[in-house]
Amino acid sequence: DTGVSQDPRHKITKRGQNVTFRCDPISEHNRLYWYRQTLGQGPEFLTYFQNEAQLEKSRLLSDRFSAERPKGSFSTLEIQRTEQGDSAMYLCASSLLRTNMNTEAFFGQGTRLTVV
Amino acid sequence: SQKIEQNSEALNIQEGKTATLTCNYTNYSPAYLQWYRQDPGRGPVFLLLIRENEKEKRKERLKVTFDTTLKQSLFHITASQPADSATYLCALVPGYSSASKIIFGSGTRLSIRP
Numbered sequence: 012d013t014g015v016s017q018d019p020r021h022k023i024t025k026r027g028q029n030v031t032f033r034c035d036p037i038s039e040h041n042r043l044y045w046y047r048q049t050l051g052q053g054p055e056f057l058t059y060f061q062n063e064a065q066l067e068k069s070r071l072l073s074d075r076f077s078a079e080r081p082k083g084s085f086s087t088l089e090i091q092r093t094e095q096g097d098s099a100m101y102l103c104a105s106s107l108l109r110t111n112m113n114t115e116a117f118f119g120q121g122t123r124l125t126v127v
Numbered sequence: 128s129q130k131i132e133q134n135s136e137a138l139n140i141q142e143g144k145t146a147t148l149t150c151n152y153t154n155y156s157p158a159y160l161q162w163y164r165q166d167p168g169r170g171p172v173f174l175l176l177i178r179e180n181e182k183e184k185r186k187e188r189l190k191v192t193f194d195t196t197l198k199q200s201l202f203h204i205t206a207s208q209p210a211d212s213a214t215y216l217c218a219l220v221p222g223y224s225s226a227s228k229i230i231f232g233s234g235t236r237l238s239i240r241p
């Protein structure tokens with residue numbers, strides 16, 4: 012297992028187009044997180060899953076954003092009708108929830124989205 | 128409102144000195160805090176975790192303290208080296224449940240000059 016992988020690494024899209032990102036977590040991890048990060052800021056929480064269940068979605072996230080983790084393994088994050096303000100690094104992380112306590116999060120390299 | 132604040136956006140210190148980074152939180156009662164390192168263009172990497180009943184945790188040249196009364200964690204790098212230059216993020220799990228999401232501060236960019 013080589014860690015958390017994200018695809019693609021970079022995506023340039025025109026405003027109004029839909030984009031989809033994929034995240035493959037560490038195989039035994041039951042928690043999966045999506046974050047968004049802009050320059051000079053920390054990762055901003057978007058949503059997270061435990062196995063296939065989406066437990067929480069940030070109130071800052073518009074209806075244009077949707078995430079799935081259909082079989083409790085890989086996850087996809089879709090952004091519909093992209094706007095220039097969506098340009099950011101999208102980070103995926105996974106962790107193992109053990110005896111009701113989170114362990115540390117392992118991050119992927121991120122997907123850099125540029126909306127032109 | 129709930130906040131995680133890290134002291135200055137950037138910190139510059141001389142090689143060999145101790146770097147001290149601060150993380151303050153408001154309106155949270157975390158069961159534990161985590162510290163991560165992030166290099167440009169890469170995802171954060173976990174460094175240390177400290178629980179609420181632990182006052183101090185060490186790992187090699189790193190030391191973390193956690194004061195639940197002050198609602199503050201301090202992160203120290205002793206004998207700093209230019210290779211320690213990076214952004215350091217504190218993170219916590221908000222609320223009483225330790226099984227909730229992980230949220231991050233905005234980070235402190237540390238530069239170690241030779």
